[in-house]
Every structure is written in structure tokens, then in C-alpha cells.
Amino acid sequence: MAVVTVLAACSGAEGAGSVPPVESRSVRPAVRSPTCTATSKLIPSCGAWWGIAPEVFTGAPVEQALHGAEARMGTAADVLHVYHRGSELFPTGAEIRLARDPERPRLLMINWKPSFEHTWADIAGGALDRRIDRLAAHLRRKFPERFFLTVHHEPENDVNPARGSGMQATDYAAMLRHVVLRLRERGVRNAVVVMTYMGAPNWAAKPWFEDLYPGDDVVDWVAMDPYADHRVQDFDGLVNKTRKEYPDWPGFYRWMQARFPGKPVMVAEWGVFERPHDRSFKRRFFESVSRQIKRYPQIKALLYFDSPQAPRGDTSFDSDQGADRAFAELARDPYFRSTPVPRP
DSSP states (O other), X not given: OOOOOOOOOOTTOOOOOOOXXXXXXXOBOOOOOTTOOBOXXXXXXXXXXXXXXXXXXXXXXXXXXXXHHHHHHTBOOSEEEEEEETTOOSSOHHXXXXXXXXXXXXXXXXXXXXXXXXOHHHHHTTTTHHHHHHHHHHHHHHOOSOEEEEESOOOGGGOOOSTTOSOSHHHHHHHHHHHHHHHHHTTOOOEEEEEEEOOOHHHHTSTTGGGXXXXXXXXXXXXXXXXXXXXXXXXXXXXXXXXXTOTTOOOHHHHHHHHOTTSOEEEEEEEEOOOTTOTTHHHHHHHHHHHXXXXXXXXXXXXXXXXXXXXXXXXXTTSSHHHHHHHHHHHTOGGGSSSOOOOO
């Protein structure tokens, strides 16, 4: 199985140290190594980006949500993960302000579902070309900086394998190719494209799973969105989920190493659900990330999904004091504090 050799975290970055209680924390910028840089595809040469989708489903405006989450964890995020759908134009003014913050600039990970009314085959056939062109004009005018873009993330559970459904796996691949190439043809060269999978073995075992991929020429990063449910005990089990029902499935990280040896891996969403009968689980899980992350050098970005009301439970990182302290220590780990975010 192929393994990508990448640089380990640079020395001299900010140490985690002791973490003060949340009420006394201030958001301090990380101490970065001047020798660590990001490539044109936003790959950090040292360690990995630390990111967050903040306070999701709370109704908080994005600036309030991010500033609140950063205050709670006591450090700034490298990557802000935001969600858009349909004809919405992005990034918004608020998202641009956060990306261009002179004290702590952030990368944007923009998650876009182009339509809930049209099939993938419709989009690939040009049904949304005017929408794509309008978005391209907005991006050229408002946001020339590099940003991450994922289009209709987690497509697996939307696949309809029936012939003519317009939602076959091959239709998804055609849709993603069409959207990316049309944006590029209209001058959007700053979008770093991320192909985001669910990261679940039951979907990876489907016979059409490999047909989802649109091609290396349109995909810059590959990503997974795994969550720590009752089957998962630590970070190793999160990024390499297996099931006895699918004995041939090696786990997502192992599969990505073999399938995409030349591409960086993003954990675009990850979350840890509450366990009512084991209140220390979140704390132990966050501690396992610190111990185990360096085993996965191809993972170059880790973006937490912070929500008190996620569809399957509470993934807020500070639901108890032990989890809060462990997450704050993780957020300040030198592995995530090495490479400076490129400034506009």
C-alpha cells in the first residue's frame, strides 16, 4: 500500500502547556515557524491545518459563531468551514471579513450544494450554467484569494443506482467535473477543490463507490467526514473505520493512501457524540487525537463540526469541563500551529 512521505511538524511552534478555564481564555495567535509554508494548493508543509465549523445549527451569525468558538477553545482557527446551497453567492461579506482579518487571517472551506431540485445529470447537462456563471463573476469580483471548495459533499447516501435516475454515481462525477471546469473557464482559478466522502464502510462497500470520483485533474484534495459513534473509541478508529460485515474494506485513511497517494487528505467534518453513560469519553477521545495524529501524515487538515444539536447528537467540544480542557489543549498542539495561514 502506497504511503506518502510528508514533512513532520516543524519544531519551535507554540506549545500546548496548561489550559486556563474558558472564562479566562483569550484568543491568542499561534507562534508559527518561518520555515513552514503553504503550497499553491494550500497544503501546509508542516503539520496540518486546524479548522472548525462553529456553533452549527444554533442560529448564530457566522462572525459571532466563529469568535465564540475561538474564545471557547482559546485559539484561532486556520480554516473556517461554512455551508451554502442553491443560488447563494459566496463568500459572503462576513466570511470575507473573517478570511481577511489582519490579526489572524483564515482560510475558507466552502461547502456548496448547487441544487436540491435538479439531478446531478441535469447539472452536468447545463441546467445550472447561469447560476455557475453568476457565482464565477461574484468570485472574480469579490474574492481572488485561494479557498477550499467542495461541491455536494457526502454524495454516497444520495446515489440512486437506477438507470435514468440522474443520480447515479457516474452522474455525480460528471456533475462535479462540469461545475469545476465551468468555474475555471470563467476565470475562477483560486478554488482548491475537495472531494468529500462520508467516510463510512457501508457506503464504501457499494459496487458503484469508485464511480463517484471525477478525476485527478479536477480534484486537489480528498476528504472524509467521520463521526465518533458507539463503534469508535479513538482517533485511529475514526479515520480507519472498519466493520466485520465488510472484511475487504481497509478503512478510509488506508484506502485513501492507496487510491490517492499524491493527494492531501482533509478530515472535513469530525465530531464526537455525547455518551450519557460515559461522560469522560469526549475528553479521552480528544486526548487520543494528540497522541495519534502523527501516525497519519497524509492528513493535512482537521476541521471539527461543533454543534450542540447535530443530527445524531451533541458534538459541541466543551459540553463538560474535561472535554473542554482536552479540546483546548488539542487546538494549541504544535502540530496544528506550525504553518502560517497565507495572507491575502
